[in-house]
Amino acid sequence: MHPLNVLGDPVRRAVLEHLTAGEAPAGEIAGVVGGRFGISHPAVSQHLRVLREAGFTHVRAQGQQRLHSIAPQGLMAAAEWLEQFRPFWSAALDRLGAELARKV
Numbered sequence: 001m002h003p004l005n006v007l008g009d010p011v012r013r014a015v016l017e018h019l020t021a022g023e024a025p026a027g028e029i030a031g032v033v034g035g036r037f038g039i040s041h042p043a044v045s046q047h048l049r050v051l052r053e054a055g056f057t058h059v060r061a062q063g064q065q066r067l068h069s070i071a072p073q074g075l076m077a078a079a080e081w082l083e084q085f086r087p088f089w090s091a092a093l094d095r096l097g098a099e100l101a102r103k104v
Contacts, residue, residue, distance in 0.1 A: 003078035006054045011037050011047045016056060016070060023069040 006012055014033045018024060030044040048068060051057040056074030060067050 001054055003074055003081060006050060006056060006074060007078060012051055015047055015051060019068060019070045023067045025065040025067055029068060
């Protein structure tokens with residue numbers, strides 16, 4: 001699956017945002033993200049699986065818990081794909097900066 005297809009889903013983005021605070025158990029993620037979107041724990045588990053298979057997260061077992069954390073591979077793949085468009089937004093931001101400086 002293309003990295004942007006993975007990131008295109010708001011539930012998966014919310015999972016990644018939750019994981020920016022650090023490693024979290026699947027049950028916690030399902031409670032927080034599932035509650036926010038009104039979806040079941042099994043539905044959140046499917047999103048966790050997609051993130052793991054696409055290289056966006058790691059999972060490790062600790063006793064009976066499965067702890068999820070952010071993995072760099074998926075994010076790097078998305079960043080690499082987006083890099084080809086950098087000249088378009090860089091040029092626009094440069095023009096905006098010049099216009100703002102001119103008006104000050």
